[in-house]
Structures are given as structure tokens and as C-alpha cells.
Amino acid sequence: MSNEAVLHSHDVHSHDDHHGHHHHESFISKYVFSQDHKMIAKQFLITGMVWAILGGLMSVLFRFQLGYPDAEFTWMKDLLGKWVNDKGQITAESYYSLVTIHGTVLVFFVLTAGLSGTFANLLIPLQVGARDMASPFLNMLSYWFFLAASLVMLSSLFVETGPFSGGWTAYPPLSALASAQPGSGTGMDLWLIAMALFVVSSLLGGLNYIATILNMRTKGMSMTRMPLTIWALFFTAILGVLSFPVLLSGFILLIFDRNYGTSFYLSDIFITANNVGALPNEGGNAILYQHLFWFLGHPEVYIIILPAMGMVSEVLSVNSRKPIFGYMAMVGSLFAITILAFLVWAHHMFVTGLNPFLGAFFVLLTLLIAVPSAIKVFNWLTTIWRGSIRFTPAMLFAIGFVSLFISGGLTGIWLGNSALDIHLHDTYFVVAHFHIVMGVAGIFGMFCGIYHWYPKMYGRYLNNTLGYIHFWVTLAGAYLIFWPMHYSGLAGMPRRYYDYAQWESFKQFGDLNKFITIVAMIVFAVQLLFLFNFFYSIWKGRKVRSQNPWGATTLEWTTPINPGHGNWPGEIPEVHRWAYDYGKDGQEFIPQTTPVGSNETNHH
């Protein structure tokens, strides 16, 4: 079936219409129940941004507790009610809830749905030359399942016993026993429902992305002519489609343990709270959940970072006015990371009593990831090496991504060693590592994409000055927040604790914690500046006047400045070359749609 037929198979009337004049769209069909991939991308982005702000605010709140454990912020009582005790401090219970929901929301709702949901939807049809996704309807459902998941998760913040508070990994028994603590009650039920909806959303999305990339490329767009963004989003979707179902199976067993008295994860448990006493469950194995969880959980970190890598590759090349260095090596390393992602999950479980002999293999496979990662880093550096660099905000965020990926990646080599992990496990060193390499790097990839493709999304530019302030404060802030955590982590400071004041060994980090809290507040404030820039520019930003403002080669810049549903008013353009002909034969750039000239040098 052709693109045309797929796009309009739900709409008989428009079969004969020319694409230039569109059938009438009501407000509801255009903005709410939209089946246009570009609108769905914006829906994912804005919902993701709402969650980023909420999740970020949560981190500021628990940083208050860590930085000022003795302060009495009585005004917080007025804002947060029962989350704050009478002295004006966040209660221990709500501290754990904040940490848990911050993790869940940032990993899944922001950096999975907000990142790959946005850019897979926006870029896949535009860059492979398709009028829409393979199934625009499933694509719409994918967003609505995500929104439903969001609403259920949001509602859990308001239940009386509070949201779930057993950590974002939801290990049993805290997640399996409603009586274990207040947060394990209704909050956990809602958490599970939200996550199940989220898995469905992510599967529907992933199916579509894979089918679109493999089946709906325009004429001439062979796999090796695709921009690296598409390769990255392709592998991301494969990771999601193959690993989220395993998480779902883990959740299903958990639901039965919670509600139907089975003993998959539970054995020999005694609860002192509320005089519950000994539980009848026998023969369960809590580690089984960890295996199922981390079989998704590890690929999940690549689900977050691969789209960022793809966009960074594209933006670095466009703004260095040079072809990407080692295109096939970039594709190969993405592939290697995808394979290895499924083979390293037990490195999260070195201290669970895992057989050290087995652990050795997981160490080896984990350290192997350094090889494709290093290939990518060197290729990025050689791409910008002696380029004519244009320091747009998108480019700065791309370079910032590379910097963060190196800093955070190196500590991954430490943590991947099972011997070192005995000391480092569950300390602030881990927090520093994954926040830099996955959290902040992922967010930087997302900002890089937003600044670069904003003109395509809204037909206007973001304000550059605000963009530069946003970049420099965020970069400096990210390092100032997470760099010191390496030191406290090496000193053995455990993560997830409510108050360190009782420990002689960790008291010394009191001032450091205060410093981190202050920087966290400043960085959060700067994100509000970005938020202002984003929404202000939708209506008041400088208008895009040229079709191809960055001088890029890829297909999305051959569409009109404000493309309608269907993307190209006439025929879909044909592709004649790869996406990285910059500075070739003395020409600044050659779009993919330009036929190969007879006097051209070697050609991809």
C-alpha cells in the first residue's frame, strides 16, 4: 500500500483530493484527537515538559530536606499540607515518595515518552519521506495511553496514604505488600496501573516506529542513506518493543502477589506495622523480580540515550558543516549497544548474592559497552574537528551532551566492576554516574533536538540569548550538582537516606549538600526560563522565512515551513544520496533530493 493510501485509508472523501488543499479540520481533530504525527509529537513534548517540571520540582523539594535538614520552612506547610510536618520539614514518608516519583517520572514519562515519543513522531516520517506513520490511528492511541498513564500517576500524588514510596525500581516486598508502609497501599496500585498503561503506550508507539522506518521510506532512501537520527530511533524502538513486555510480565506476577495471595516474590515475611504479623507466603524469591525488572531496566537506559545520540550526531554534523565521521561505524556501534543492552542486566545485581563466577561474565559484557561508546565519542569529536562550527544553542547542547557522556561514561567503567561495586553500590557515586550519563545527557539531547527542530515544529525560532543563558547555567549547574556526589559516594554515603546528621562519617558532607541544593534551585529556575522561551516563541518568536534555515541536507527541510498533514504538498521527494554531503566538491551542502552530478567525486 502506498503512503497515500495508508494516510487516507480512514477517510474516503480525501482519496481524490490533491494534497495542497486540505479537508476541513476541526479544533478537536486537529489539536486533540489528532492523527498527524507532527501534532502527536507536540502532544508528547508538552506532556513530557509538564512532567519534567513536576519531576524537577520534586527534586528541589527533597534537596531542601538534604541541604537543610534542620531548617524550619513553615511556609511549605501551607503549600504542601500533610507532606510537611509541623516543624516545617518534609516528612520521611513523603521524602521517599518524592524520590520514587521523581525517578519514575523522569525515566519513563520525560526521557522515554517525552524524548523518543516526541522525536520519533516528528522526525521518522519527515526524514524517511513518508506522509505519516504506518498506522496513524495506533500512533494516536499511543499518546492517549501515555496521557491516561500520566493522569493516573498524577492522581496518585493526591491520595490520602500518599504516592508509592519504595523507589522507582519498585522492588518487592515493599511494592508487593500493601501493609508494608503507607505508600505501598493505594499509591502503589495507582503506580502499577499507570506503568501498565505506559507500557502499552510505548509498545504501540514502538511498533509503529519500526514498521514506518522499514516499510515507508521514500524512493531512493535505502537504509544506509538514512540520517543517524532515524537509525537511533529505530534501535530505540526495537529495544522498547523487546524489553517492555518483560517488565510487564514482572508487573503481572507482582499484581498477583499483591492482590491474589500468590508467592512469586514473597517468602517468610513478618510485618510489625499495624500488628500484621507473619505472612503465610512461602517459597517466593524477591530476586526474581529484580531479574525481570532489570531485563527491561537496563535496555531502558539505552532507550533514553540512543535518541539523544542520534540527534546529537545530526546536529553536530549540520552545525560543523562537515559530514558525520564514520557513518557506518556509528550505525554499527548503535547496533552493538542494542545487542549488549540485553546482556548486561545483572550488573545492577552484583550485591544480591549473584554467583561471582556468573558476575564475571556480566562484568566483561558491561565493560564491552565501552567499545561502541568510545567509537561514538571519537566520531563526534572528529566530526567537529576543524569544522566551520556554528555555535547555535542546539549545537552547544550537542557538544554539552558529548562532554556529559564522556564524564558519566567513565564512571560506568568503575561501576561495571563487580569488585568495586561492592563498595560503590547504592552510594551517591551511583547517583552521580547515572544522572550525568543518562539523566542530564538525555535531557541535553532533548534540548538539542528542541532547539534544532523548533523551527520545523512551530515555524518560528526560539530566542537565542535565552537559549545561551539556559545552556551555560544548565551545563555548569549539572556538573556542580553531580560532580561532588562522586566524592561523597566514594566516602560511602548511601543514597535514598532521609537525614545524614546522625552519622559521624557523613556529617562532614552537610555543607556540600547545602551547596548542591542551592545549585539545584538555580538550575531549576533556569529551566523555567526555557519554558517561558518555549511558549513565548510559539506565538511571538522570530518567524522562519526560509525553508531550510540551518542549511541541512535531510528531507524535513524540503517540506513547506508550516507543513500540513501529509507533509509534502506535491509528490514525496526522491532521495539520491546519503544525508551527510556537507562541504563536498566545494559546495556547502547538497540536499538528499539533489541528483548525483556526472562530475561528482565518490558518492554514497
Next chain:
Amino acid sequence: MTTVSSHERKRLHPHKFTMWVALASIVMMFAGLTSAYIVKKANAKWLEFELPDVFWYSTIVILLSSLTVHLSVRSFKAREMARYRVLIGITAALGVMFVVLQWIGFQQIEAGGVPLFGFDSNPSASFIGIIGGLHGLHVLGGVVALVYIFLRAYIGAKKVYSSTGLEIAATYWHFVDGLWVYLFIFFKWL
């Protein structure tokens, strides 16, 4: 557009392809559950019990239904609509019958003194309940899809002449059939 579409026609239909990817995803879910079963089996307090014979009948029923759905696709393509109607009806009925037989099987396990769920249950039985139950839900999903496609061909302003939707449903049907054969062998002999 003509050049582009003729170029694309040679490829697999995007919706068909989407179904194949979805099947890979379902495979991963059951792979996760059955590997959890293997891990759990190696732990202490694993209860061994015999599967009731009714699962042999359900296996035969679902294998038969695969045959009928295959024949129904062939009759649809040959435009033998009367035969198609009968065959698709039989397939859907066999699907429902399969789920009923599975249900009876679960009841017989419980009647044999092995509860599937609840505090006195053993994970070995709970796994069968959950994995078999999830598989049954997938079969019921297939029945709904078949009925929908069947009705779509007759009810409504425009008739659907394309066999694509039916073929996709048939692929799914063969898949849940094969999945049950795998699960049956797994539970029976592993």
C-alpha cells in the same frame, strides 16, 4: 506518486509488518514469564503435579482452529463467501471452545487439591494459572478481531474487498496456536 507507490507495493504491507513486530513483543512477554518459571523451579518448595488430560483436548481444538482459519483465508481470496462465512464462524467458535476447555482444565487442577491462587497456592500452579490465563486472553482478543473483520465485510456502507485485515488476523491466530503448543510442551514435559 505512481513511481513511489509501485516501488512500495513490492514491500510487505506496513500493517502486516506491524503485526510481526507485535508478535515479537508478545514472544518476549511469554519468554519473560517462562524463564521466570525456570528460575523459580530451581528454588526450594516447588510443587510437582500432573496436568489434567483436558489440556490435550484444548490443544487439538486450537490446532483445528488454525486449519479452519487458514481455509477461510483461502475461501475469502477465492471469493467463496458462503464457505468463508462458515469457516470463520467455526474458527471463532473453536477459539471460544478452547478458552472454555482451558477454564475447565484450571478447575480440574484446583479440584485436584492444587490451588492456583491464594495464600496456600504454590508458584508452580500460579504460573500455570497466569501464563495460561494470559494466553487465553490473547486467544479471546483474536476471537474479537475475527468477529470484527467478519462483520466489517458485511455491515456498513462500504464493503471491504481487501484480504489484508483477515490475513493479519490469521497470522495472529496461527501465532497464539503455536504459542499454546510451546506452553503445553513446556508445562507438560519441562
